[in-house]
Amino acid sequence: MLKLTEIDTFYGDLQALWGISLEVREGEMVSLIGPNGAGKTTTLQSITGLLRPAKGSITFDGHDLLKVPPDKIVDLGVSMVMEGGRVFAGMTVLENLELGAYGSRARKERFETMEHVFKTFPRLKERLNQRAGTLSGGERQMLAIGRAMMSKPKLLMLDEPSFGLAPILVDAIFEMVKGINKQGVTILLVEQNVRAALELADRAYVIENGRIVGEGSGEALLSYESVRSAYLG
Amino acid sequence: MKKNLSFVIALVVTAALAAVPLFVKKDSLLTYLCMILLYVSLASSWNILGGYTGQVNLGHSAFFGLGAIATRLLWFAGWNILLAMLVGGLLAIAFALLIGSPAFKLRGAYFTIGTLALGQILYATVGNLFPQISSMPVQDLISYTLVTRYYLFLAVALITVLAATLVANSRWGLGMMAVREQEDAAESLGVNAFQHKLLALVLSAFLAGLAGGAFAFFQIGYYPQYPFSPIWTLDSTMMAYIGGTGTILGPIIGAIFFVVLKEVLSLNLAEFHPTVFGILFILVVLFLPGGFMGLWKRIKDKQQKKRESMAELSHP
Amino acid sequence: MLQPLAQNIIYGILIGALYGLAAVGLSLVFGVSKFLNVSHGELLMLGGYASFWVFKLLKIDPFLSIPLTIIFLLLIGFIFYRLIFSRLIKLEVEKKIQNSLLVGFGLSTILQNVALRLWTADDRSITTAYSGLSFELAGLRLPAVRLISLAISVVALISLQIFLKKTFTGKAIRATVEDWQSASLMGINIHRVYLLAFVIGCALAGVAGTLVSICYSIDPSMGLNWTLKSMVVMVLGGLGSMIGTFVGGIILGVTESATAFFIGGNYRLIAGLLLFLIILIFRPQGLFGTKEGDR
Incomplete structure (x- = not known):
């Protein structure tokens, strides 16, 4: 459904993404995890057209998103909730x-x-x-x-929906996101709350320093030693 | 080597300018040169604060006007003209110090509109307080010689350009440019932004005040309000931008270009001179942020690169 | 003493409404796109001249020619936006304000010069058959044209308010003022919103210009002072609030006429500018920066 191939994105002169490739299939819930400043938000912004990658391609349902003006991307069925x-x-x-x-x-x-x-x-x-x-x-x-x-939207992207919320609310929000996914909306979730993000997701990508460094099912990544030590403590 | 060369060129140009009255006897041409020199002083003094320090001041005419009004009054009262001009410059400094700390509370565009309002306040106030035209007394008219005025304008222009050069190449100048680029970063490096801005303002004001004094000595009759007109600010700003802000040569080139363009257009488009200049100004702001100097640098850089790649080819 | 003072205040309120109308366009453009268009006063001047010449040459009543002025200014605004201001949209905010101010100055120089050459430096004003008409209320004089102008200003501001509050496009404009990135994610074409706000701002300036040419007078060099007055009102009224702007206009108008009464007519302008500087210095970020929702 959504496919990013080898995208490079810059903030002015600063390169923030280096050859990011990822895929989200219809009906899936995919998480994107990684430390602060790794490029998670930048990746989402590249998809919505708020930022334009210098290289690579982004397709959604067969449309080349890099050729669609930002205000028309919503019409194709891509929606994003920004941080906060x-x-x-x-x-x-x-x-x-x-x-x-x-x-x-x-x-x-x-x-x-x-x-x-x-x-x-x-x-x-x-x-x-x-x-x-x-x-x-x-x-x-x-x-x-x-x-x-x-x-x-056919694809809903959420940037840190749990950020700054009380724990009890966090669970409620995640329940709602799960419900939306059950209704058939594909989800791409960026989260700092790694455990919840991995438990919730069908699959997940790990991003560090603007590069994808790991990929797998949520469960697999949860048991993965390096992810455990880096993000779950 | 390069520094020596510029120094020699500057010396030759100064000598040539000083020799001009020996050869040029036509008043119209001399007046024309006076105007160029006046604009060089105005644009260069504007550039110290607006170009090097990045504080776009749209109240520059206030300093020019204060210099003019003080000089005129004291000179008519029998003072020596140079002394009168000095007082004019000091009055401009006094005003700069008065407005400095409130004005620099404003940053960026807010400073710009604040100074614009300030300039307009002075313009209107002087118009109210001195509504009568100021004409030279008869004895001054009888002794009036254009050559004296020319040398005065030349002296002020030289002092201005020299002061700008010295400051730009000093530690203070470095600090000013740091403030222009990133005020917060400059502060974190230990540059006191306020002090640097205030110094630039004071210097800019003093030099504009001197230019005002020379104008008061030159112009036979005018309304005291006239040197306070926003036109002077606008012209100085546009000249500095078109020539290239934050450079020594930029405002000079801008000023020469301004007066020459006016003359060229006088053949068939004289009345639309501000329009042409306004269009050029907009083009520079939009497409050529460094003005003529920036363009020149870009061309030189390109040639340099070409030469380097050629050199690489011939010496593999 | 009291009677003339009251009369003065009335005049202040009447011209204040015009200040409000003049400022609202500047404020709208600044709020949406962060363009500080200092040629706003010149746009007002163009509106004034448009009505003047339509009246003089075609004998069309200036109040009735307002739609023509609007169309004319929409067109002018479109051209200026496309040729000049659209090239600034990608800059960061600080730079955008500064550079829009500079190109605005270039533009105002050009427009002043062109107006001076085409129409001479003469003061012009539109004198209709009913220009001298006035009502008397408790011994106070209320000139008819100024009352009609007040009504038109109020109607214009209310229409704008309704447009911004009730239509999808108006809501898109308000959303862009608050957060252009979020607005863009909603599928709002930011560039179209900028353009729209800009031309509406021009049209409002044009209407104000027409009213000025009827009630007072116009000349090629009027622009800078009207721009400054609009800025004063924008600062007084706060950004994005139509009522605030209108009230700000009245405050400036009354301040000016009180100054004229107690000190002298020549000091009207100075009083307004001093007010501006004081607010600017004591509330530097409160003026243009605040978002409505944060208060």
């Missing part, structure tokens, strides 16, 4: 959700989609006319995921 959610704090919950369905494909069905999102995140319905800036951290994360769901 980044909701539009000055706008209401409803407006945030509406903007999630900004693309022409999703806009037509936005009312049905919204009902669907409320089933996963009933809390959002209660807060509908509140400004997003007044929500709690967990609610913001729910709104960010709900907003991403409004675009009816």
